[in-house]
Amino acid sequence: MHEDLAREYKGKIPETLLKEFEKQSEDFKLSKADAKKVLEKLEARYLASKINPGEAIGIITAESFGEPSTQMTLRTFHFAGVAEAQISLGLPRLIEIFDARKEIETPLMEIYLKSPYNSNADEKKLEKIIAQIKEINMEEVATSISLNLTKMHVEIRLNKKRMKDLEVSDASVLKQLKISIKTSDFEENGEFIVATPKSKENTLPLLYMLKEKIKEVTVKGTEGIKQVLPVNRNNELVLLATGSNLKKILEIDEVDATRTTTNDIFEIQKVFGIEAARNAIIHEALRVIQDQALEIDIRHIMFIADLMTTTGVIKGITRSGITGEKESVLARASFETPIVHIMNASLIGEVDMLNSVIENVLLNQPVPLGTGLPGLVTKMKKGD
Amino acid sequence: MVDVYIDEKFVGTVDNAKDFVASIKEERRKGKLPSCLNVEFDKEFNEVYVHLSTGRARRPLIVVENGVSKLTPEVVSKLDKNEMTFNELVEKGIIEYLDANEEENTYVALNEKHLTKEHTHLEIDPIIILGIVTSLVPYANFGQSARLNRGSKTQKQGLGVYATNYLIRMDTDVSVLHYPQRPIVQSFMHDVIKYQKHPSGQNVVIALMSFDGYNMLDSIVLNKGSIDRGLARSTYYRPYTVEELRYSGGMTDEIGIPDKEVKGYKSEHDYRYLEEDGIVYPEAKINADDVIIGKSSPPRFLGEIEEFSIAANTRRESSIAIRQGEDGIVDMVIVTENEEGNKLVRVRLRNERVPEAGDKFASRQGQKGVIGLIVPQADMPFTASGIVPDLIFSPHSIPSRMTVNYLIEIIGGKVGALAGRYIDGTTFSAESEKDLRKYLKQLGFRENGTETMYSGITGERFKATIFVGSSYYLKLKYMVANKMHARASGRIQLLTRQPIEGRSKGGGLRLGEMEKDCFVAHGASLLLKERFDSDKHKIYVCESCGMLGIYDSMRGKAYCIKCGLNTEITAVEMSYAFKLLMDELKSMGIYPKVSLKSKY
Known part of the structure; x- marks a missing residue:
């Protein structure tokens, strides 16, 4: 319907909007005159939402975040006794996202399950799934891990009762140890497991390091997942996990890989790629803002997420991230660590073209934005 | 076996600590042991501490035995008749002083009616939970605690007669209020500290209404007539x-x-x-x-x-x-x-x-504000009986702050002013709001304190009735005359050639980094340049070497130290701060070259 009209507006408004128009005009059975009006309004709206040349979107975005976040620090909400795990919220979390920290304060996963398992019905099965997810390491199943200095080896005494509860067999423990630590031999010796380093010169520090390594070995479950909490959400069972290991979790059969997420942006990038990471940044930042009942236009967040991910890797807004990649020496120097930037610039003879805002403020020149952007072009009379 | 310490010195052990401590207290109350002695049994460490030393903060409490206060009505009546003194109460073990240690073993009731068998002591008056200044806030038990803190803070800033010998003193930054008055609504603490001898505020007729928007956001409107009569002069x-x-x-x-x-x-x-x-x-x-x-x-x-x-x-x-x-x-x-x-x-x-727009005022309940407008008395609204308020306060300041005690004080002030007596507004034991309403009715006013009012400008009757009463107001020590500051041009710093800072030196007002960001966000590029050109400076750049040249005013020519006169030198205008930066770079052995390009 009204394809001819739509064709007329091709190029004037985006394809997706046109497609939506075609679909909606059919649904509402619009007359030609009405359809025309709709398209006119649509174009006007589209043009109105475009950003003018010379608009300082960077600073507007920064101010849009900066102003409400000053209020955020003072009234971070704390939930007590709710069945949700402690998560870092508010300004600290926002800084964490935009700085692109590799180690986040509270890694957290939301694990969705496939259809038959996501109801409360089968508790035994659920327990099994949780056992598969939650990490159990050597320290938990051993009564003692001690050094035997006369024989220069490590002795591991297993807690059989605990192992039975956790459904861990002796054989699997031995297997896991052998897989995880390749630098030493493991042998079952009656009551305990003996670990002997393979290297010929067996020193005490080496032995001690081995002991520490053994403690960390994952016997069962997924590495990095410290705690799992089943929570009911919209009549569906969702597992909240502290700690994050997206790749391993997605490999579990019962897990619904299409919906399971983590709040670790770097992990998302590793597993799904940079586009997904961009979406994760938007989602995470938006969640913080909505939690605090603040209103920041999503386009500001999208803009920052774009900026952080355009290079194909996640870069934070720090001096080592995108701020440090500014072209201008003066702009970099006026942000953080000026001495380093000026010194390096002088060593290689960098040229500052004074193309951006801060350099021009520094030199008291008009900034190339807003009224400072356009220049006048006049036609000269021939012969003048 | 429990260890016993006297003034932190080990003296011995007892078998039954509880009986031991009880017997010591008993003896003390009988007067056989000094009343300055305090004893505590610390269950956690299983030790008994006896203290006799000086320097312990102690406070009086009424002794309670089996849920009955020892301060019986008979004793009270004796006190009333001056047949007994406070010291006698202490001697007789009716009142005892406790230190912080002994308090650990007590269970103190705030009110006599709350007494149970477990209680060991009773507060002399619940007002004890407040400090001296907070006790001066009338009807504090009807106020929000955060506001009480603010109220007591502002009371300390109120102008009054700060010292009776102020005429021969040489104090810096002090003011004396011209006609200080005793508050109509006062608390018992006012008598205790003899507030009437050094009051620091004035009773003011107040109307709760808006006035042409000049009292929004905590500003207040003052009656010019009242000021002419000497209100809040200092x-x-x-x-x-x-x-x-x-x-x-x-x-x-x-x-x-x-x-x-x-x-x-x-x-x-x-x-x-x-x-x-x-x-x-x-x-x-x-x-x-x-x-x-x-x-x-x-x-x-x-x-x-x-x-x-x-x-x-x-x-x-x-x-x-x-x-x-x-x-x-x-x-x-x-x-x-x-x-x-x-x-x-x-x-x-x-x-x-003389009070002027911008001077700071406050009531005692933490409702502070500055004068927004001074209105000629003829233009002020007036009540049916012809009362013109001294001060108009915005009703928007009330709901979110929940300073109900302010409203009660206004009613109390009204009753007091009309009946010619002081109203007791002591926290927890004040004259009740119900009584105040009753008196107001007896005096021929609406019991809720509202009155019919007429606009002073048009003479029309207001559709709404206005809450009018009397409240004690403090002029605070912050006056615009001490704060107001503006400048066009003036002294500059030697190093950066930027304006100096500070009111006392006639400095400039800084357009800071965030303000700068605002200019940029609005795209007001040229306005930004103009605001930042307080240190603009003409520099001469040698086009061949990029160094700064020197202008020789004797010969009217610019030259470059390196290239001499035979080079093209162009004058450029930029901030002196950047020229300084370049000079500093040069001093570090970095060669900042300026290469010029035609703008057009």
Whole structure:
């Protein structure tokens, strides 16, 4: 319907909007005159939402975040006794996202399950799934891990009762140890497991390091997942996990890989790629803002997420991230660590073209934005 | 076995600590042990501490036995008849003083009606939970606690008579309120601290309404007529001190009208208020920058004898002029000596402060605000009985702050003013709101305190009835006259050539980084440039080497140190701060080249 009209507006408004128009005009059975009006309004709206040349979107975005976040620090909400795990919220979390920290304060996963398992019905099965997810390491199943200095080896005494509860067999423990630590031999010796380093010169520090390594070995479950909490959400069972290991979790059969997420942006990038990471940044930042009942236009967040991910890797807004990649020496120097930037610039003879805002403020020149952007072009009379 | 310590010294052990402690307390109450003794049984450490030393903060409590207060009605009546003193109560073990340690073993009831069998003590009055200043807030139990804190804070800033000998004192930055009044609604603490002898506020007729938007956001509207009658007037005092210092080499400062030969001599006109001794006469009306004490000092450096100067006298002018933007009347002059025997002159300036837009006021409930408008009495609204309020306060300040005690004080003030008596507003034991309403009705007013009012401008009756009453108001020490500041151009810093900071030095107002961001966000590029060109500077750039050139005004030509005269040198305008940055880079061995490009 009204394809001819739509064709007329091709190029004037985006394809997706046109497609939506075609679909909606059919649904509402619009007359030609009405359809025309709709398209006119649509174009006007589209043009109105475009950003003018010379608009300082960077600073507007920064101010849009900066102003409400000053209020955020003072009234971070704390939930007590709710069945949700402690998560870092508010300004600290926002800084964490935009700085692109590799180690986040509270890694957290939301694990969705496939259809038959996501109801409360089968508790035994659920327990099994949780056992598969939650990490159990050597320290938990051993009564003692001690050094035997006369024989220069490590002795591991297993807690059989605990192992039975956790459904861990002796054989699997031995297997896991052998897989995880390749630098030493493991042998079952009656009551305990003996670990002997393979290297010929067996020193005490080496032995001690081995002991520490053994403690960390994952016997069962997924590495990095410290705690799992089943929570009911919209009549569906969702597992909240502290700690994050997206790749391993997605490999579990019962897990619904299409919906399971983590709040670790770097992990998302590793597993799904940079586009997904961009979406994760938007989602995470938006969640913080909505939690605090603040209103920041999503386009500001999208803009920052774009900026952080355009290079194909996640870069934070720090001096080592995108701020440090500014072209201008003066702009970099006026942000953080000026001495380093000026010194390096002088060593290689960098040229500052004074193309951006801060350099021009520094030199008291008009900034190339807003009224400072356009220049006048006049036609000269021939012969003048 | 429980260890016993007296004043932190181990003395022995007892088998049954509870009985032991109880018996000590018993003996103390009987008067057999000193009343300054306190004992505590610490269950956690299983130790008994007895304290007799000085320096422990202690407070009195009524002793309770089996859920019955020892302060019986008979005792109270005896106290009333002056047959018994407070000290006797302590001697008889009705009241005892506890220290922080012994308090750990007690269970104190706030009120007599809350007493149970477990209670060991009773507070003398629940007002004890408040401090002295907070006790001065009337009806505090009807107020929000955060507001009470603010209320007590503002009370300390209220102007009054800060010391009865203020006339012969030389205090800095003090004010005295002209007609301080006793609050109509007062608490028992007002009597205790003899507040009526040094009050710091005035009773004001207040109407809760808006007035043309001039009292929004905590500002208040004041009646010009009330101000003319002396409401909230105060005198501000500021002393200026000069000392005749002695320097090495036997030279001294000299207080007196400086000789005309003195370096930095101002002008005869500047010294016109000085008498022969170089000090102003009392009651002289002084304006900004007038000299009040003339003084000359010896040269700064001893070797500083100017060879070409005709006069051998190289003394410096170092007179004291009054602060910028201030004026006043010389109130008192004192000539004396300091500890070292140097001549000391002190001049105190007096300045009458009539309330003006921007002066800060507060009620006692933490409702503070500044004057937004002063309205001629003729334009003020008036009630049916002809009462014109002194002050109009915005009703929007009430709901979110929940200062209900303020509203009750206004009603109390109204009753007190009409009935000609003081209202007891002591927290927890005040005259009840119900009674106040009853009295108001008896006096022929609406019991809720509202009144029919008419606009002073049009004479029309307001559709709504307005809450009118009387409240105690404090003029706070923050006055615009001490804060107001603006400048166009003025002194600049030597290093950066940017304006100096601070009101007292006549400095500029900074357009900070975030304000700058706002200009950028609005795209106001040229406005931003203009605001930041306080240090604009013309620099000469050598186009061949990129270094800064020098302008030789004698020859009217610019040249470059490196390339000489045979090079093209262009004048560019930029901030001096950036030129300074380039100079600093050069000093570090970095060569900042400026390459110019035609703008067009």
